[in-house]
Amino acid sequence: MxxxxxxxxxxxxxxxxxxxxxxxxxxxxxxxxxxxxxxxxxxxxxxxxxxxxxxxxxxxxxxxxxxxxxxxxxxxxxxxxxxxxxxxxxxxxxxxxxxxDKVKRAQAAMRLALVGGATGDTIEALDPKTRRDIMAAQIEQERFQRERNQLMRRDDVHEMMELVYGIIRDRMNAAPDLIERRNALEPKVVQELIDACDDIVTDVRGTIDRFWRERPMRDGANERRDLFDA
The missing domain is CATH 1.10.10.10 (Winged helix-like DNA-binding domain superfamily/Winged helix DNA-binding domain)
Incomplete structure (x- = not known):
């Protein structure tokens, strides 16, 4: 082990x-x-x-x-x-x-395998022509998506996610007290409702954090660093 x-x-x-x-x-x-x-x-x-x-x-x-x-x-x-x-x-x-991290490694390995790499390889393990073809295709795809308004600024996406998370967190924190007052629920039911709401908030926060950890800023031109694939 x-x-x-x-x-x-x-x-x-x-x-x-x-x-x-x-x-x-x-x-x-x-x-x-x-x-x-x-x-x-x-x-x-x-x-x-x-x-x-x-x-x-x-x-x-x-x-x-x-x-x-x-x-x-x-x-x-x-x-x-x-x-x-x-x-x-x-x-x-x-x-x-x-x-x-385990999920991230599995995703990276699968992406590489789909373009002809082997388990444990990185993109640098591919031959120069294959690397150039992958990068050229990625640049062309980003240009096409940007023209169709399918790319957004990274900061705008981050701000939107935090706004949505704040709404979910505040509503979930307030929901148990609100429902208890309206329905005179038993303490056990209220606690189950609190646990369910907390689990939702925790899962949303974790999902957002993992989303950004798995999409670090890339090196390259300022234009490309500023954009995010929507």
């Missing part, structure tokens, strides 16, 4: 199950708090403000296994150790990145 696979398996375990004290300590050592941040015990509200997420998101993380010192209830507030919660969240992000 290679190192990347071992790390992936470890992360899957720690973000999907209840952690032991030794596992929490191992996570905190692997993902320590940023320099200058003092560790302390927080409420759900405090943690949400510190990590700049909604209270619903923190609640969703707790349901998925984020460690806690004390579970909240009637007359009792949640107690959350900042270092443990931060480390758990960083491990979760690392697992998402590992899965995204």
């Amino acid at each position: 290679n190192a990347a696979r071992r790390v992936h398996d470890f992360l899957v375990v720690v973000v999907m199950s209840e952690l032991t004290e030794s596992e929490i300590q191992a996570l905190c050592e692997r993902y320590p708090l940023p320099e200058g941040v003092e560790d302390c015990v927080m409420s759900r509200e405090d943690l949400a403000e510190t990590l700049q997420v909604s209270l619903n998101t923190v609640t969703s993380w707790l349901s998925k296994g984020m460690p806690m010192l004390q579970e909240g209830g009637p007359g009792k507030s949640y107690e959350l150790q900042l270092s443990a919660c931060f480390a758990w969240r960083q491990a979760q992000k690392a697992d998402e990145d590992l899965r995204s």
Whole structure:
């Protein structure tokens, strides 16, 4: 089993199950708090403000296994150790990145195979004529699409995506409270609704982030760097 696979398996375990004290300590050592941040015990509200997420998101993380010192209830507030919660969240992000990188490698290998390359090759492994033909075809396709208004400026696409994400996030965060007030739902149903809305917001954010990671800025003329294939 290679190192990347071992790390992936470890992360899957720690973000999907209840952690032991030794596992929490191992996570905190692997993902320590940023320099200058003092560790302390927080409420759900405090943690949400510190990590700049909604209270619903923190609640969703707790349901998925984020460690806690004390579970909240009637007359009792949640107690959350900042270092443990931060480390758990960083491990979760690392697992998402590992899965995204695996998909990206598979996509690149498939694209290369379709133009005559072998597994593990890059475009530089192709003969000069094939490389020139690929680049010439790409330039011609971009020119044609630009003339048909099928190419957009990268900054415009980014701004539009962030605007749409903000609308989805705000509506999803407000939806559980709104529906609860209108329908007098049971607490269990409300929590399920909160979890569903949080999962949608998290998936949208992750999809947007992966979209840009898989499309880094390319070297070349300013005109081509400024355009985005819509």
